[in-house]
Amino acid sequence: MQSQLLPPPSLPEIHDRSTLLEEPTSTAWHNPRPAHQYNLVILGGGPAGIMAARSAAVLGAKVALIERNRLGGTCLNTGCIPSKAILRTSSLYADMRNAEKFGAQVPKDIKVDFAAVMARMRHIRARLGSRASAEALSTLGIDVYYSAGCFTARNSVAVDGQILRFKKALIATGARPLAPAVPGLNETGYLTHENVFDLTECPPRLLVIGGGPLGCELGQAFCRLGSKVTIVEKEPMFLSQEERDAAQILSGALARDGIDVRLNTDAVAVRKQGNEQFVDLVSDDYRSTVVVDQILVGIGRAPNVENLNLEAVGVKYSCDSGVKVNDFLQTTNSRIYAAGDVCLEHKFMHFEDASARLVVHNALFWGRERLSALTIPWCTYTDPEIAHVGLYVTEAIRKCIPVKTFTVPMHDVDRAIADGEEEGFVKIHVKEGSDKILGATVVARHAGEMINDITLAIGSRLGMDALARVIHPYPTQAAAIKMAADSYRRTRLTSTRKWLLRRWLAC
Numbered sequence: 001m002q003s004q005l006l007p008p009p010s011l012p013e014i015h016d017r018s019t020l021l022e023e024p025t026s027t028a029w030h031n032p033r034p035a036h037q038y039n040l041v042i043l044g045g046g047p048a049g050i051m052a053a054r055s056a057a058v059l060g061a062k063v064a065l066i067e068r069n070r071l072g073g074t075c076l077n078t079g080c081i082p083s084k085a086i087l088r089t090s091s092l093y094a095d096m097r098n099a100e101k102f103g104a105q106v107p108k109d110i111k112v113d114f115a116a117v118m119a120r121m122r123h124i125r126a127r128l129g130s131r132a133s134a135e136a137l138s139t140l141g142i143d144v145y146y147s148a149g150c151f152t153a154r155n156s157v158a159v160d161g162q163i164l165r166f167k168k169a170l171i172a173t174g175a176r177p178l179a180p181a182v183p184g185l186n187e188t189g190y191l192t193h194e195n196v197f198d199l200t201e202c203p204p205r206l207l208v209i210g211g212g213p214l215g216c217e218l219g220q221a222f223c224r225l226g227s228k229v230t231i232v233e234k235e236p237m238f239l240s241q242e243e244r245d246a247a248q249i250l251s252g253a254l255a256r257d258g259i260d261v262r263l264n265t266d267a268v269a270v271r272k273q274g275n276e277q278f279v280d281l282v283s284d285d286y287r288s289t290v291v292v293d294q295i296l297v298g299i300g301r302a303p304n305v306e307n308l309n310l311e312a313v314g315v316k317y318s319c320d321s322g323v324k325v326n327d328f329l330q331t332t333n334s335r336i337y338a339a340g341d342v343c344l345e346h347k348f349m350h351f352e353d354a355s356a357r358l359v360v361h362n363a364l365f366w367g368r369e370r371l372s373a374l375t376i377p378w379c380t381y382t383d384p385e386i387a388h389v390g391l392y393v394t395e396a397i398r399k400c401i402p403v404k405t406f407t408v409p410m411h412d413v414d415r416a417i418a419d420g421e422e423e424g425f426v427k428i429h430v431k432e433g434s435d436k437i438l439g440a441t442v443v444a445r446h447a448g449e450m451i452n453d454i455t456l457a458i459g460s461r462l463g464m465d466a467l468a469r470v471i472h473p474y475p476t477q478a479a480a481i482k483m484a485a486d487s488y489r490r491t492r493l494t495s496t497r498k499w500l501l502r503r504w505l506a507c
């Protein structure tokens with residue numbers, strides 16, 4: 001299955017304007033007159049651009065921030081925030097349906113008010129958006145321009161008919177959805193994360209193409225909000241980069257929710273009859289057809305490198321992997337840096353945030369901070385959540401590092417039992433013969449919160465001994481981390497040490 005680029009994003013259609021604290025767009029905002037020269041000109045007002053603008057402005061730099069669409073970028077408008085807002089409501093519905101297991105009684109016919117779910121999401125998005133508004137950024141001394149920007153020379157950018165001269169520039173133009181080249185898909189129409197949050201009615205039947213984080217999170221959310229969901233994934237497991245047992249737990253959880261899970265499956269053709277979409281699927285030699293009302297595509301994102309005139313300023317890039325940067329996030333033009341989805345393999349909001357801070361340090365203050373030195377965790381916010389930091393076992397083996405893994409199943413953790421959230425595990429990989437933590441995977445209801453202790457340990461070069469010394473309030477699910485560290489400690493008790501201890505105690 002080949003993939004293709006979608007056109008650049010347009011302003012999402014907004015159905016409930018009354019709940020929005022609208023951000024100014026180019027029509028409502030007056031672009032400022034450019035300063036003589038800027039310390040930093042930033043293309044793209046997503047998380048990476050805004051973080052860099054704020055950090056640089058607070059330190060006294062003269063900054064221009066250029067955004068062609070909506071400040072806040074993917075994360076605020078069509079990514080992290082809207083998806084987490086609807087996941088919250090969908091997990092509430094799942095909890096209500098399971099209430100009897102907890103000894104609670106709720107009416108049998110719980111109705112989902114989908115329009116209200118989406119209105120809540122939009123309200124949250126607007127509330128958070130007001131923090132990143134042009135007015136709020138202007139109060140920090142940042143010159144905000146609403147329009148597409150592009151390079152005109154090695155030290156200047158054009159925006160809205162004006163030329164901005166810079167000492168340093170940052171490309172933070174993000175990425176946009178890829179769509180699979182399935183015959184008929186373009187003609188019949190489909191959803192991506194750019195427009196799925198505009199829905200005001202829940203599609204009765206939804207096909208999700210792609211079993212990565214986006215497909216799994218939104219597939220589970222829509223299922224719990226009332227859609228009959230099918231997820232097709234061409235690989236043999238979801239979240240193909242995660243540990244196999246983690247992905248298997250997720251498959252089981254999605255299937256238990258009622259999702260029709262189709263692994264090893266390709267969507268090969270789509271056709272429309274009336275309001276229904278007929279999608280042909282192929283799994284090995286088996287062909288089948290599903291009939292759905294909407295198709296949501298989540299197969300990855302491509303960097304926004306077009307129309308920036310990068311060739312003219314000596315910035316190398318590829319349409320697949322984005323702007324080429326070194327470990328200091330400098331492009332092939334030493335005045336120009338890049339951060340965020342436009343250049344990074346891992347496309348996460350917190351990575352953009354960290355990479356933007358790194359750029360400000362390196363570009364404006366002769367810093368030498370390296371991308372490779374960052375410890376970056378990530379999490380897929382399904383139920384259960386799957387969080388990871390550091391190396392996977394396969395990576396460690398590839399690097400010829402001997403690994404010993406310490407695993408604690410959540411059903412051994414008191415708080416998880418009390419919470420009825422026993423699915424999952426904490427798994428910590430250690431360099432054999434040492435207490436050095438190489439990486440960890442946590443599968444648990446709140447894995448995204450739990451992974452932080454291990455991230456801190458790795459980032460601060462603390463080992464399993466240090467984790468074993470942490471005192472947790474009782475009872476918490478994060479105690480599983482200490483239990484894993486305790487089991488590491490027990491392995492340090494060699495037979496000689498045990499013999500010595502026995503002798504000492506016998507005295």
Ligand SMILES: Cc1cc2nc3c(=O)[nH]c(=O)nc-3n(C[C@H](O)[C@H](O)[C@H](O)COP(=O)(O)OP(=O)(O)OC[C@H]3O[C@@H](n4cnc5c(N)ncnc54)[C@H](O)[C@@H]3O)c2cc1C
Pocket residue numbers: 043044045046047048049066067068069070071072073074075076078079080081083084147148149150172173174175193214304307308339340341342347348349350351352381
């Ligand atoms: C559904 C979904 C859920 C997600 N959930 C999470 C999550 O839970 N946690 C997490 O860490 N990450 C999550 N992500 C990923 C996260 O949203 C992105 O990694 C993050 O938004 C990237 O930030 P960025 O600043 O690099 O790019 P973007 O957010 O894409 O921002 C780039 C901005 O640049 C602008 N732009 C582009 N070209 C130009 C130009 N020529 N001139 C001016 N402006 C331009 C664009 O309009 C855009 O506003 C999710 C993504 C999706 C799609």
